[in-house]
Amino acid sequence: MDTPLPPSSIPAEALARQARLAAVLAGMEEGRENREPASLQSLRKALQGGSLDAAAIIESLTAEHQVEEGASLVRAGRRGGGQARVEPLASLLEPLVARAAARREATWMLDTRRAAVRVGYAKEGAALDFDEGDLHAIFMQAFRLEGLCLALDLGKRPRPMLRLALPLPAGAGGLGEWIEAVFRTDP
Numbered sequence: 001m002d003t004p005l006p007p008s009s010i011p012a013e014a015l016a017r018q019a020r021l022a023a024v025l026a027g028m029e030e031g032r033e034n035r036e037p038a039s040l041q042s043l044r045k046a047l048q049g050g051s052l053d054a055a056a057i058i059e060s061l062t063a064e065h066q067v068e069e070g071a072s073l074v075r076a077g078r079r080g081g082g083q084a085r086v087e088p089l090a091s092l093l094e095p096l097v098a099r100a101a102a103r104r105e106a107t108w109m110l111d112t113r114r115a116a117v118r119v120g121y122a123k124e125g126a127a128l129d130f131d132e133g134d135l136h137a138i139f140m141q142a143f144r145l146e147g148l149c150l151a152l153d154l155g156k157r158p159r160p161m162l163r164l165a166l167p168l169p170a171g172a173g174g175l176g177e178w179i180e181a182v183f184r185t186d187p
Contacts, residue, residue: 017170021134025141035147039064040073047077047086054089062096068104068152071097075157105154113185114151122175123168132167139179151184 034041039060046052061070071093077086104111123135130138139162143150150160161182168174 017129017131017134020129021137024138028138028141028145032145034145036144037064037066037147037149039066040069043070043073047073052085052089054092057089058092058096061093065100066149067093067096067100068158069149072158101158104152104158108154115183115185116180117183118165118178118180120176120178122173123177124173124175128173129170131170132164134170135164135167135179136162139181143181148181149184151182 039057042060043057046057057070061067071090074086074090074093078090119139123130127135140150140160143162150162152158153161163180165178165180168177
């Protein structure tokens with residue numbers, strides 16, 4: 001019982017799974033064309049340390065109707081430690097996001113630009129080690145790289161409408177799994 005505690009309170013197995021997920025997501029980025037809207041690509045580059053021209057980024061996000069998606073990236077960037085760097089962009093985005101959210105909420109029931117799709121997949125082989133959250137991140141990355149815009153829900157902090165049906169835990173496999181995604185078609 002005198003075994004020393006590991007330096008992290010996170011179990012080693014969970015850290016290994018996080019590292020595998022990060023490697024898979026990085027591998028998805030390499031060697032393939034990124035079809036994500038150009039405004040979101042430029043925002044991602046700016047948040048990773050590139051030049052941050054707030055006016056140009058906001059103009060491109062507005063032109064491509066990606067204001068709410070851009071705001072969620074900025075929120076994630078602020079959590080990552082770049083608070084002071086992205087604060088001017090966040091304050092400029094705030095009224096645009098409120099307007100876009102109000103418009104989306106007002107036309108939610110009448111919106112014909114959404115398409116619900118059920119995608120079947122098999123969870124086997126190397127994918128057995130992934131749990132629900134990992135698979136969610138992998139599918140989000142795949143849809144993002146293909147340029148497929150997911151519709152946002154009506155929550156306070158809108159999230160993409162992507163849902164795993166009856167998710168399997170890590171270590172369990174299945175040949176008839178499915179994920180439900182609601183895509184936003186171009187306006």
